[in-house]
Amino acid sequence: MTALQKLLDFQRETEALASIAERLGWDQEAMMPRGAAEQRAEETGAIEGILHARRTDPRIEDWLARAEATTPAEARILDLVGRSYNRNTRVPARLASELARLTSLSQSIWAEARSEENPAAFLPVLREVVALKREEAGCISNGDAYDALLDDYEPGATARGLAAIFDRMRPRLVALKDRVLGAEYRPPVLDHVFPETAQLRLSRKCATAFGYDWNFGRMDTAVHPFSSGSGRDVRITTRVVESDPFNCIYSTIHETGHACYELGIDPDYLFTPIGHGVSMGVHESQSRIFENQLGRSAAFTGWLYTRMTDAFGDFGIASAADFHACINRVHPGFIRTEADELHYNLHIMMRFDLERALMSGKLEVDDLEEAWNGRFQADFGVKVERPSQGFLQDVHWPVGLLGYFPTYALGNVYAGCLYKALREQVPEYEDALAEGTAAPAVEWLRENVHRYGGLHTPVETITQACGFAPTEAPLLDYLEDKFTAIYRL
Incomplete structure (x- = not known):
């Protein structure tokens, strides 16, 4: 066997074990008994110890030195295995296992603290998580500690570069938000009870409309x-609030975007480093374009309005046009996952600043709730009333995903670029959405983004798909056009 073949075979087993570890995480959120949290934490730590040992196996260095790639895919695999090896050999095995164990346990503690509005029960474990993430960043950083963590989710991105993008976005977003909130027109608001069973049934129809293949997936609640x-x-998972069916429907469509990306990757890449989405920014571009540009379009909401009426009867919205405006209503809500398209990026910018401060030590965990609440009131003009509306709302910090949040806003930027290209190249997508299928749009995304997996870098992936380098301008133009029309500005 050649060095390349030995490396690929070894990597295949590592990727398979990583898939098992990911399934443990899914089970913890979707199926695991509540009382099993401590046991699951030990199991997670144990399998991470095995994975870390494999990712730092000294033979990898030898195989990399002798391996000769004969295809672009092989060359990319060698590059990614090398990056992984260099990163993981800097992190002690003890730290890798303890992070996996603690973040598994922290997830359960957070969920209970969130449900009981009890931040004091969660802060001790969050202190430990942040301390370990600071230690990890110190091990792998060649400069900015936050950049070291960000690189796990968006390779090649830097905090400085993202901050520059956000600084360019903020003035136009805030100006448009203020114009919309000052408009005379007000969309209607739902005031009805939407039973859970019917919501889940309709959400399954939406996932199917967006191309989710139920032969290779399932939907649960989390x-x-x-x-x-x-x-x-x-x-995929979703959640249900009986007063707000959009929470369930659009969470489902969002997660379907992630799922379709993974399902659309070239099957030859399975169990290799390029057999996954290339970055979380590109991943979020798929979930956000599914959820927003496609799922909240007038074409699709017209189809959805009829299905809502079939499922729930008269729910108080008089027409498809009013329904479209209702779904796209702009208001400064507390919850990021429920935020309208104008406020959403402001949520991310706030979290980006807070977690950079956490990682640098300028902000300590004990001061996080106060910092969150003050920043939220300054940015959104609303006072946080309870912790579940504030810093306890997201799972990311409990599970140690520091550096992840900015990829949501970057995903919106990428989605804006992809949507511009999609509209130019596949004009029939809109008629299909009106008939209840996103097939033309999904096929275009599969052909231009999904099938490549991690073959190219994130920026290369978007540039190749769109025909131009990613920029925030298409997203901002889309938002201005859309909300100017809805709010009759």
């Missing part, structure tokens, strides 16, 4: 919706 898996096993 405190915080997510998608999990790759290859031929990609699962």
Whole structure:
């Protein structure tokens, strides 16, 4: 066997074990008994110890030195395995296992503290998580500690570069938000009870409309919706609030975007480093374009309005046009996952600043709630009333995903670029949405983004798909056009 073949075979087993570890995470959120949290934490720590040992196996260095790539895919795999090896050899095995164990346990503590509005029960474990993430960043950083963590989710991105993008976005977002909130027109608001069973049934129809293949997936409920898996096993979760069916419907469509990305990757890449989405920014571009540009369009909401009426009867919205405006209503709500498109990026910018301060030590965990509440009131003009509306609302910090949040806003930027290209190249997508299928749009995304997996860098992936380098301008133009029309500005 050649060095390349030995490396690929070894990597295949590592990727398979990582898939098992991911399935444990899915089970913890979707199926695991509440009382099993401590046991699951030990199991998670144990399998992470095995994975870390494999990712730092000294043979990898030898194989990399002798391996000769004969295809672009092989060259990219060697590059990614090398990056992983260099990163993981800097992190002690003890730290890797303890982070996996603690964040698994922290997730359960957070969920209970959130449900009981009891931040004091969660802060001790969050202090430990942040301390370990600071230690991890110190091990792998060549400069900015936050950049070291960000690189796990968006390779090649830097905090400085993202801050520059956000600084360019903020003035136009805030100006448009203020114009919309000052408009005379006000969309209607739902005031009805929408039973859980009917919501889940309709959400399954929406996932099907957006191309989710139920032969390779399933849908469950979770405190915080997510998608999990790759290859031929990609699962989604959603959540239900009986007064707000859009929470369930659009969480489902969002997670379907993630799932369709993974399901659309070239099957030849399975169990290799390029057999996953290339970055969380590109991943979020898929979930956000599904949820917003496609799912909240007048074409799709017209189809959805009829299905809502079939499922729930007269729910107080008089027409498809009013329904479209209702779904796209702009208001300064507390919850990021329920935020309208104008406020959403402001949520991310706030979290980006807070977690950078956490990682640098300028902000300590004990001061996080106060910092959150003050910043939220300054940015949104609303006072946080309870912790579940504030710093306890997201699962990311409990599970150690520091550096993840900015990829949501970057995903919106990428989605804006992809939507511009999609509209130019596939004009029939809108007629299909009006008939209840996103097939033309999904096929275009599969052909231009999904099938490549991690073959190219994030920026290369978006540039190749769109024909131009990513920029925030298409997103901002889309938002201005859309909300100017809805609010009759």
